[in-house]
Amino acid sequence: MKKRMLSGIKPTGQLTLGNYIGALRNFVNYQDDYEMIVFIANLHCITEYQDPEDLKKNLTDAVALYLACGLDPNKATIFLQTDVPAHAQLGYIMACNTYLGELNRMTQFKDKSAKGEKNLTAGLYTYPCLMAADILLYDANYVPVGEDQKQHVELTRDIAQRFNNKYGETFVVPEPLIAKVGARIMSLTDPSKKMSKSDETNKGCIYLLDDPKVARKKIMSAVTDSLNDIKLDKENQPGLYNLIEIASALSGRSMEDIVEEFKGQGYGKLKGYVADVVCDTLEKIQGRYKEIIESRQIEKVLEEGAQKASAIANKTLDKAVKKIGLEIKYQ
Numbered sequence: 001m002k003k004r005m006l007s008g009i010k011p012t013g014q015l016t017l018g019n020y021i022g023a024l025r026n027f028v029n030y031q032d033d034y035e036m037i038v039f040i041a042n043l044h045c046i047t048e049y050q051d052p053e054d055l056k057k058n059l060t061d062a063v064a065l066y067l068a069c070g071l072d073p074n075k076a077t078i079f080l081q082t083d084v085p086a087h088a089q090l091g092y093i094m095a096c097n098t099y100l101g102e103l104n105r106m107t108q109f110k111d112k113s114a115k116g117e118k119n120l121t122a123g124l125y126t127y128p129c130l131m132a133a134d135i136l137l138y139d140a141n142y143v144p145v146g147e148d149q150k151q152h153v154e155l156t157r158d159i160a161q162r163f164n165n166k167y168g169e170t171f172v173v174p175e176p177l178i179a180k181v182g183a184r185i186m187s188l189t190d191p192s193k194k195m196s197k198s199d200e201t202n203k204g205c206i207y208l209l210d211d212p213k214v215a216r217k218k219i220m221s222a223v224t225d226s227l228n229d230i231k232l233d234k235e236n237q238p239g240l241y242n243l244i245e246i247a248s249a250l251s252g253r254s255m256e257d258i259v260e261e262f263k264g265q266g267y268g269k270l271k272g273y274v275a276d277v278v279c280d281t282l283e284k285i286q287g288r289y290k291e292i293i294e295s296r297q298i299e300k301v302l303e304e305g306a307q308k309a310s311a312i313a314n315k316t317l318d319k320a321v322k323k324i325g326l327e328i329k330y331q
């Protein structure tokens with residue numbers, strides 16, 4: 001029997017090249033060898049206010065991009081989180097099995113509160129509990145994610161083990177699966193920060209639906225260094241390293257091979273190559289994206305996905321509810 005894999009993306013904005021390299025392309029690569037379950041984490045989106053019209057568009061685009069990047073609904077189960085209410089139900093149960101100390105240690109929340117962001121919601125704070133539910137509902141063996149989500153999957157493991165110890169064997173304890181290349185793509189304007197959807201200037205982040213000309217410009221003006229030496233030195237040349245990593249992830253060539261080709265040449269030449277590889281990827285994805293939007297297949301894919309997902313999720317929820325003793329059965 002195939003091992004099961006589950007992952008999700010939270011489309012609080014347009015999907016990025018970071019999402020593609022760190023997550024989406026791996027889902028596609030794994031869909032033949034694993035039972036793949038991939039969802040759109042729309043409940044996670046609303047931990048911060050989203051304009052409803054923007055949110056709707058971002059959700060539709062995310063599904064279209066899943067398909068455009070090569071996820072095949074005949075192989076992978078693709079669904080919207082809110083179409084399977086068991087996520088929210090088990091999410092509450094998970095929150096009752098998570099300690100405040102654990103949530104206080106989550107870097108995502110810590111970073112936001114350290115920045116002095118006001119009006120952070122309770123939903124943002126308990127987000128990792130919902131994420132644990134997302135994973136545990138499906139008895140997932142592996143969770144393919146980028147580096148930044150590792151802490152959340154580790155917490156999920158802790159919660160699962162705690163629950164199993166308290167109530168008896170209920171959940172499969174999952175493992176994060178993090179690719180060697182591309183697990184943390186950095187901002188093009190500040191290589192000390194992750195490339196992120198919430199990039200304020202938009203210049204550090206490439207979106208999968210960016211016009212390739214715009215994407216090329218962003219790469220050509222990416223921050224590098226003044227050493228003028230093409231080599232792999234992540235600490236002293238993080239911008240350059242990031243560009244080589246992007247090209248390596250998308251071309252399938254090793255980083256060393258790319259360095260070998262461009263050694264002794266100017267950074268402009270290398271950036272031109274990275275831009276070619278990125279634009280080639282974007283053009284392919286965008287071509288398919290247009291076809292998918294026009295074909296109006298999204299609703300059907302989500303409907304079928306939700307049916308398959310619900311069958312698995314409801315069973316697990318039921319098992320957990322029974323173990324906890326929440327049920328009253330009349331004889």
Ligand code: TYM
Nearest residue numbers: 007008009010018019022023041134145146183184185195
């Ligand atoms: P999200 O939407 O922030 O990111 C989705 C996936 O993309 C990866 N990623 C990156 N990888 C490399 N470089 C980057 N710059 C980069 N930016 C994002 C993330 O690591 C992630 O794998 N909490 C999750 C969504 C979620 C989820 C889940 C994931 C909800 N429930 C259950 C797995 C399993 C999130 O916000 O991802």
